[in-house]
Amino acid sequence: MNNDRILAGIACTQVLAKLSDYFDGELAPEVSAQIEAHVRQCDNCARFGGAFTAIVAGLRKSIEAPSSSASAATARLRSRLGLRD
Numbered sequence: 001m002n003n004d005r006i007l008a009g010i011a012c013t014q015v016l017a018k019l020s021d022y023f024d025g026e027l028a029p030e031v032s033a034q035i036e037a038h039v040r041q042c043d044n045c046a047r048f049g050g051a052f053t054a055i056v057a058g059l060r061k062s063i064e065a066p067s068s069s070a071s072a073a074t075a076r077l078r079s080r081l082g083l084r085d
């Protein structure tokens, strides 16, 4: 990446390197928060991660939605994130 920047205490390259771990819920909560804060502040990652942030936003919405509308996929994501009813 040409414009590697450090925002929220984490560099673009580190954000991208950790994305899959982020989705697997394997990162410490503070690291996940750092990644989210970085993507919100970083044009580079916002552009690259537009889909990523949309997925995260959608995921949150799904998790917060009433369980009656939860799909099997949402249930799998909930369990991957370590969330339980």
Ligand SMILES: [Zn+2]
Residues within 6 Å of the ligand: 005, 011, 012, 015, 038, 039, 042, 043, 044, 045, 046
């Ligand atoms: Zn970035």
